[in-house]
Amino acid sequence: MDSADSPTKTQSSEDENYSLLCQAHEQFNNTEYDRCLELLQQLDTKGESSGPILRHNRAVVNFYKSGCTQHATLLQELEELATDVKAPQGMGETGGGLSLKQGASAATVARYNKAVIYYHRHMYGTALEKLAPLVARLEALEKAMSALVATLQLQLLLATNQLNRAEAFLDYLQYTLNLVDKAPSSNPDEVVPATATTAAATPSTVVAAQGSDAAVARAAGDTSGSLQLLQLLTHVLNRKPVVITEDGTPHYAALRAQQYYIMKDFQMAAKQLMRINNECTQAGTVTPQLSTCIANNMGVIHLRVRHYAIAAKFFQNALNFDKQLASNLRESTLQTMSxxxxxxxLYNLGIAMLHLRRPKEAFQCLLVPVKQFHSNPRLWLRMAEACIMEHEANLAEDERQSLAGAASPPSSRTYAPQSAGVPEPTLEFAALCLRSALTLTLHHKASFHMDATQEETPEQTEHAHRSWRQLQDNNFCNPSKPVSLESLENMLAAIYAAHSFVSLRLGDHVTALDMAEHLLRGERLSDAHKLLGHMYAGEALMLMDKAAEARDHLDPTFVSSLDAFDLETRDWQLKSLDAAQNVVRYNLAVAMTLQNDYQQAKTFLATLTHSIVSIKALALRRYIDLKLGAAANAVSAGALS
Known part of the structure; x- marks a missing residue:
């Protein structure tokens, strides 16, 4: 006896069982769940041979009867069913119970439903793992069931930012399985505008294993439109030229906005989103999900064009809408949870707050996503930047209060290494964040896939089947898009620079020098990072009583070779080559002073004219005058100032 098979019509009793199962299916579609359970109970009482199918369907019906909220109970029952009935290992229809007349086997549909539950719970990695055995034998599945599995697999690939694999998988579905038609390509001579939004694809739903001919086919029919939408979304995210024809629903309109955004037509992207909002408001179809999506994507657009305050406002509105969905996730439906x-x-809001120089708020925002995206090195770097910004703001405030006489001159700030593990915007926690960011980045760099952008030929061959599995995406910065090699090098340089700076502040001069030297050895190093590397290395060497070696890093001649544009476009104090030259010369004067080369140091100090170093240069000049025994000159200079 094959416990995974549905009833057949070979005998009179089986005809009756088949009829009862069809009635149960009809009652289920009519949301008459109590009646459906009664019919399933009759089948169970009659000793129907397909026990696993009845158990599975009862679990699904009870799940829908609860309002789709008892997903934990359903998941537990599906797991128990999987332990009792092994999933079919064969590739043919008989072993898998995969013909349309039989319906999908209980084990097959149960595995699919488990993947659906994990997908809605944002556990995408687990969902991919659960779905993998079904995807591996996708060609052996009945076409309706394979459409369900393919749709969910494509959703998971896009949700995890595996864009290249999604594109290759789509080719496999199109040319090998014929599940999707070719997407309409835009005219090469036509300029396609662009926008940014997440197209809300129809979410996958839990399905029941049925015995009627319309069993899985009806569920698969619901996914046909979703698969077409996912096909277009995949092409848009991979920057493929496609024509998006709107059908009056927000899904295709939002996809058009996504296309505008990717093509950097931000004005049209914003107009498209506002049109969606206005049309849905007039039609009375606005939902918290739609409002959240529109507000977040409007924030992304304004963040992209550096309207940081407006972006932060949109993100805050999106959070308010999202709270309506996430107020009680334990009692929420699966689709609400997803x-x-x-x-x-919160990730987006944290970035906006960093740009607005509100580090405390940024840190609190980033604390939440780091729990879920803890393997994202860029997120750890952003948290460290918030810590550094907060520390520097506190130092500046202490200095202002000291100059105003509101407080006594601050003594050297003490640090508490034992508090490094406490998630607070401190330098100690910044050092911990930077160690995590560096470890993750070096790991990802070692396994970086240079062929991530390789395109697959759209030929209908067995090689196309294998290629999508072999492709890899550099998607280690989720929820951000895959990282290019240039972005990876820039991120690594930023981590080294921040790590060196924090180590200097914490008095760990050896680590500061090591990070600065790694920074200077980096590939594709920008002029700004080159300047920081020499500055931090020179300062670390001076603090280690190696002033002679420090002077090698503080040669003013290398500054003149730097690109002024790279300095001017950075969000920092050194906005010109003149400012950078003055800072380097000041630090060189400090190194000369430490070597007792006072006359040469005074010569360099006399050339400093920029306000960024004027106060420090005056203090150093007084110190040198005192060392030279010219106390009178020092007092006179103090009176003049």
């Missing part, structure tokens, strides 16, 4: 995106929104 619509909650507070982690991603």
């Amino acid at each position: 619509s909650a995106h507070s982690c991603e929104i």
Whole structure:
């Protein structure tokens, strides 16, 4: 007896069982769940041979009867069913119970439903793992069931930013399985405008294993439109030229906005989103999910054009809408749970707050997504930047209060290494964040896939089947898009620079020098990072009583070779080559002073004219005058100032 098979019509009793199962299916579609359970109970009482199918369907019906909220109970029952009935290992229809007349086997549909539950719970890695055995034998599945599995697999690939694999998988579906048609390509002579939004693809739903001919086919019919939408979304995210024809629904309109954004037509992207909002408001179809999506994507657009305050406002609005969805996730439906995106929104808000120089708020925002995206090195770097910004703001405030006489001159700030593990915006925690960011980045760099952008030929061959599995995406910065090699090198340089700076502040001069030297050995190093590397290395060497070696890093001649544009476009104090030259000369004067080369140091100090070093240069000049025994000159200079 094959416990995974549905009833057949070979005998009179089996005809009756088949009829009861069809009635149960009809009652289920009519949301008459109590009646459906009664019919399933009759089948169970009659000793129907397909026990696993009845157990599975009862679990699904009870799940829908609860309002789709008892997903934990359903998941537990599906796991128990999987232990009792092994999934079919064969590739043919008989072993897998995969013909349309039989319906999908209980084990097959149960595995699919488990993947659906994990998908809605944002556990995408687990969902991919659960779905993998079905994807591996996708060609052996009945076409309706394979459409369900393919749709969910494509959703998971896009949700995890595996864009290249999604594109290759789509080719496999199109040319090998014929599940999707070719997407309409835009005219090469036509300029395609562009926008940014997440197209809300139809979420996958839990399905029941049925015995009627319309069993899985009806569920698969619901996914046909979703698969077409996912096909277009995949092409848009991979920057493929496609024509998006709107059908009056927000899904295709939002996809058009996504296309505008990717093509950097931000004005049209914003107009498209506002049009969606206005049309849905007039039609009375606005939902918290739609409002959250629109507000977040409007924030992304304004963040992209550096309207940081406006972006922060949109992100805050998106969080307010999202709270309506996430107020009680334990009692929420699966689809409501999948619509909650507070982690991603808080990530965006944290970035906006960093640009607005509000480090405390940025740190608190980033604390939430780091729990979910803890393997994202860029997120750890952003948290460290918030810590550094908060520390520097506190130092500046102490200095202002000291100059105003509101407080006594601050003594050297003490640090508490034992508090490094406490998630507070301190330099100690910044050092911990930077160690995590560096470890993750070096690991990802070692396994970086240079062929991530390789395109697959659209030929209908067995090689196309294998190629999508072999492709890899550099998607280690989720929820951000895959990282290019240039972005990886820039991120690594930023980590080294920040790590060196924090180590200098904490008095760890050896680590500061080591990080600065690694920075200077970096590939594709920008002129700004080159300047910082020499500055931090020189300062670390001076603090280690190696002033002679420090002077090698503080040669003013290398500054003149730097690109002024690279300095001017950075969000920092050194906005010109003149400012950079003055800072380097000041530090060189300090190194000369430490070597007792006072006359040469005074010569360099006399050339400093920029306000960024004027106060420090005056203090150093007084110190040198005192060392030279010219106390009178020092007092006179003090009176003049």
